[in-house]
Amino acid sequence: MYTRHEIGAEEHLAWFERVRHDESRHAMIFEIDHQPIGFVQFSVVDVKAGRADWGFYLAPDAPRGSGYQLGESALTHAFGQLLLHKVCGEALAFNERSIRFHERLGFTKEASLRDHHFDGETYHDVVGFGLLSAEWNERKEAKCP
Template sequence: MNEQRKVNILYGKQIYLRPAVPNDLDDYYTYLCDAEVGKFTGTQQTFTKEGTVRWLEKISTPDDSRVDLMIITKDTDQLVGEVVLNDIDPVNRSANIRIGITGGENRGKGYGSEALLLMLWHAFEKLHLHRVELGVFAFNKRAVHVYEKLGFNREGVQRDLLFLNQEYHDSILMSMLEHEYREKYMVESK
């Protein structure tokens, strides 16, 4: 295990990110079963508690190909989602990032933006990645806006990638390169 991939806790203003623990089971299961999370991530599978236990065990075990962190609010210590770097490619210094926030009451509060920025810091500053990419469904206009505001650039469209509710939906491929991250967020280091 590359020591740089080991993450303890990343602190933000409203939230902090930490690895999964067994006590996350109920909140994480609720997150996985959230219909809006499923819609925005394109997840169409049914989750069980037993399967969730196995998945939590998997993502809480260090793995060179991924970093899975739970998004926890500072004021209530409640799990409100997850942010994941996966498909980490050390040769090409690239990875995919994905995020989900559960519950309408937790969306629109800046938790997702803050979690993405913390994970991007980890990706570029600790893992020394060159490129972080993501896919977002075109119907998720709020997420597209947030990603662009954070500095992700559109690269292309995967047409009709998702079949949901009897309709096909496009996925927009976006990415951020390390120099773009540094120019936007590390101004003081110039």
């Protein structure tokens, strides 16, 4: 989200080596019909509290609606298998699509961080989101009576 330059293979590999050996990070590839179309990562920032930050990317040519599928699958994993209590996310304030995505998944806006990110030329506001396990479970129960 905060990277502006194109990330090359060497930088990707170095990142992967760091993540692979970091037990606080859970990195996953999202597939539809055995085709990788997205990536999700949970970074546990407070083990005792069960709180993690998440990040995700979807391939530019991913089928319509697959972003929501990625979010649903990832959050089901976060609260079901990782047993997290809270997942936190961020979106640049001008990224209305990401903001709507978080809200559609049930996240609550918890922060408005003014001039929080400097991209080398301009400062940008960032919106902070949070989703609790109990809220996620309530949403799931409401969908499946």
